[in-house]
Amino acid sequence: MAVTIRDVAKAAGVSASTVSRAFSNSELVDPRTRELVLRAAEQLGYLPNRAARGLITGRTGNLGLIVPDLANPFFPEVVKGIQARAREADYSVFLSDTDEDPSAELGLVKALAKQVDGIILCSPRMSADDMREAADCSTLVVVNRRGSNIPAITIDNVDGMRQAVAHLAALGHRRIGYVAGPRSSWSNRERQRGVRTAVAAEDAELVEIGNVPPQFEGGVAAADLVIAADVTAVIAYNDLIALGLLTRLAARGVDVPGELSVVGIDDIPMSAMFSPALTTVSIPKAQCGRAAVELLLQQLATPGVRASSRREVPAQLLVRDTTAVALPTGRGAH
Amino acid sequence: MAVTIRDVAKAAGVSASTVSRAFSNSELVDPRTRELVLRAAEQLGYLPNRAARGLITGRTGNLGLIVPDLANPFFPEVVKGIQARAREADYSVFLSDTDEDPSAELGLVKALAKQVDGIILCSPRMSADDMREAADCSTLVVVNRRGSNIPAITIDNVDGMRQAVAHLAALGHRRIGYVAGPRSSWSNRERQRGVRTAVAAEDAELVEIGNVPPQFEGGVAAADLVIAADVTAVIAYNDLIALGLLTRLAARGVDVPGELSVVGIDDIPMSAMFSPALTTVSIPKAQCGRAAVELLLQQLATPGVRASSRREVPAQLLVRDTTAVALPTGRGAH
DNA sequence: CTGAAAGCGCTAACAG
DNA sequence: CTGTTAGCGCTTTCAG
Numbered sequence A, B: 001m002a003v004t005i006r007d008v009a010k011a012a013g014v015s016a017s018t019v020s021r022a023f024s025n026s027e028l029v030d031p032r033t034r035e036l037v038l039r040a041a042e043q044l045g046y047l048p049n050r051a052a053r054g055l056i057t058g059r060t061g062n063l064g065l066i067v068p069d070l071a072n073p074f075f076p077e078v079v080k081g082i083q084a085r086a087r088e089a090d091y092s093v094f095l096s097d098t099d100e101d102p103s104a105e106l107g108l109v110k111a112l113a114k115q116v117d118g119i120i121l122c123s124p125r126m127s128a129d130d131m132r133e134a135a136d137c138s139t140l141v142v143v144n145r146r147g148s149n150i151p152a153i154t155i156d157n158v159d160g161m162r163q164a165v166a167h168l169a170a171l172g173h174r175r176i177g178y179v180a181g182p183r184s185s186w187s188n189r190e191r192q193r194g195v196r197t198a199v200a201a202e203d204a205e206l207v208e209i210g211n212v213p214p215q216f217e218g219g220v221a222a223a224d225l226v227i228a229a230d231v232t233a234v235i236a237y238n239d240l241i242a243l244g245l246l247t248r249l250a251a252r253g254v255d256v257p258g259e260l261s262v263v264g265i266d267d268i269p270m271s272a273m274f275s276p277a278l279t280t281v282s283i284p285k286a287q288c289g290r291a292a293v294e295l296l297l298q299q300l301a302t303p304g305v306r307a308s309s310r311r312e313v314p315a316q317l318l319v320r321d322t323t324a325v326a327l328p329t330g331r332g333a334h
Numbered sequence C: 001c002t003g004a005a006a007g008c009g010c011t012a013a014c015a016g
Numbered sequence D: 001c002t003g004t005t006a007g008c009g010c011t012t013t014c015a016g
Helices: A005-012 A016-023 A031-044 A050-057 A074-088 A102-113 A128-137 A157-170 A186-201 A216-229 A239-251 A269-273 A285-301 B005-012 B016-023 B031-044 B050-057 B074-088 B102-113 B128-137 B157-170 B186-201 B216-229 B239-251 B269-273 B285-301
Strands: A062-067 A092-097 A118-122 A139-143 A152-155 A175-179 A205-209 A233-236 A261-266 A279-282 A310-313 A316-318 B062-067 B092-097 B118-122 B139-143 B152-155 B175-179 B205-209 B233-236 B261-266 B279-282 B310-313 B316-318
Touching: A005 A016, A005 A031, A016 A031, A050 B050, A062 A074, A062 A102, A074 A092, A074 A118, A074 A285, A074 B074, A074 B092, A092 A102, A092 B074, A102 A118, A102 A128, A118 A285, A128 A139, A139 A285, A152 A157, A152 A285, A157 A186, A157 A233, A157 A261, A157 A279, A157 A316, A175 A186, A175 A216, A175 A239, A186 A205, A205 A216, A216 A233, A216 A239, A233 A239, A239 A261, A239 A269, A239 B269, A269 B239, A269 B269, A285 A310, B005 B016, B005 B031, B016 B031, B062 B074, B062 B102, B074 B092, B074 B118, B074 B285, B092 B102, B102 B118, B102 B128, B118 B285, B128 B139, B139 B285, B152 B157, B152 B285, B157 B186, B157 B233, B157 B261, B157 B279, B157 B316, B175 B186, B175 B216, B175 B239, B186 B205, B205 B216, B216 B233, B216 B239, B233 B239, B239 B261, B239 B269, B285 B310
Parallel strands: A062 A092, A062 A118, A118 A139, A139 A152, A152 A310, A175 A205, A175 A233, A233 A261, A261 A279, B062 B092, B062 B118, B118 B139, B139 B152, B152 B310, B175 B205, B175 B233, B233 B261, B261 B279
Antiparallel strands: A092 B092, A279 A316, B279 B316
């Protein structure tokens, strides 16, 4: 069997409690004894058993993470951020992928609750009621959604949209399209709101298109609608949709950005590799992840939702190749 | 505090052990008593504490997963497969991302070992010595690497390369390039070996280019070498490299597939979205993940490495738009 | 500063 | 079939 605290105690010639103290309340033990213990532990290759510790302290040193779909290129970056920050704080992370099934989320929270100190919910799709129930099971932090009085990390979508629209307006676009994502998505509602405000502020015209699924295919499907909408620029709910748009637009012979400017949101790696490279509103994904862990840690230390339990990270427009000056004469025939 | 086995016992009017049995050795308890217990548990919202159970059984019901880089689009799919299969078997999974740091791998294995029943190592970059040491810490299954006598899931790279080369040869290509990935990568060595064999079998000529990092940028960098190599077709170590190749080739004015055919390996989602869509050797990524869990479960049940502890999954050529008949006259000037 | 004792939530003999 | 007893590895009073 593995080497236990008792083996170390024996080897160091002290009691088990001393070994325990040497590993946690380092101040309560004589530095020389401590050194002795640590050396013995090292020698025997002792590593504390977290499960046993958790049993008594009530803290597991684990943290749960639930994402809708790891295959969506947005999430891996967030997960990496969470991972990295969690490791720094000496936490391990349990990962669960719901495969975009909102009804699986609550069950996973409940299953995880016993094994973790807190759970990070990424872009949860569950109902507000389920959210509340989930919050009763464990300490929660939610990313990319707000409501139910749960500590949250969100993106400043409104400002992101403002930047995108200002950019397009500065290029002379007066009639702008927005391809909407899923109706149930909190982010989509925020982005839609942001676009409306920004377009109004620029005194331009907005054409709303969609909703479409937040996938490449959604963009492909929306492209013909965009062409028919007779706009000179279009903002898509996310990069995947924008890329689908670009692909279908090329097939239809529409020149981007010559005839039509396209802006995405997210800045997934693929966007930079595409040609033309996609102009997009970049989201600091890893930073969202780190911030989520930060919030969770803080929540664990001093529970209670307060102003500081919400954190909004900025979005940043990245101008690449799919946006250009609007043709004064409008687009040609296709 | 949470509801314990004792609370349930009291509520059901039985002893703690009976509750315990009702939840595990369901056959050793009277069906009626069992029903009683389960109902009481349900009522109180009881969920067994896995940590406590693990303490005594020695089995945690957890499994560790270490990947080099979740942002590499190859891994999320594998992770999803692992996740899905693990959940079916009622296992939770600890995820760790090493950020491509080989020296972090062994440490993570050791840290994880105490909390899990077994660990899946995805494409580990560590040395063979470290592998052996890791194997002493925990039950291991490795994906995408072979050696050190550890149960492994691998891809039939050699046959994949055979398919790719046969396809190109059938199209009339006689001089084929291979852009090599990292020298330290087991997969790269396998693929290289496969290409050599296949090209020889087709009586064609092979030009080896690289090694380059397995990233988009690696492909961008390799493109000029490929042009200079004067081949009519090129196979890249992975899709990311192939995509970088495509991008730089377009910038250099080389028509794909008109002047040069390109084949990737992996079939990452991006490959299908690119234009032209990339011909690639597809790897059943989720299936690799599932198979890895399968192997681990089997290993946990009956330890010992034997013939059945290795499983090789097939690769499958996907012909898309980047491969075409070689011009009989060779390529034009660039 | 250190040891002895009790117990976290659960399971595994061992008797009934 | 079921209850009692003894711990799993660790932390934490409580006395020294």
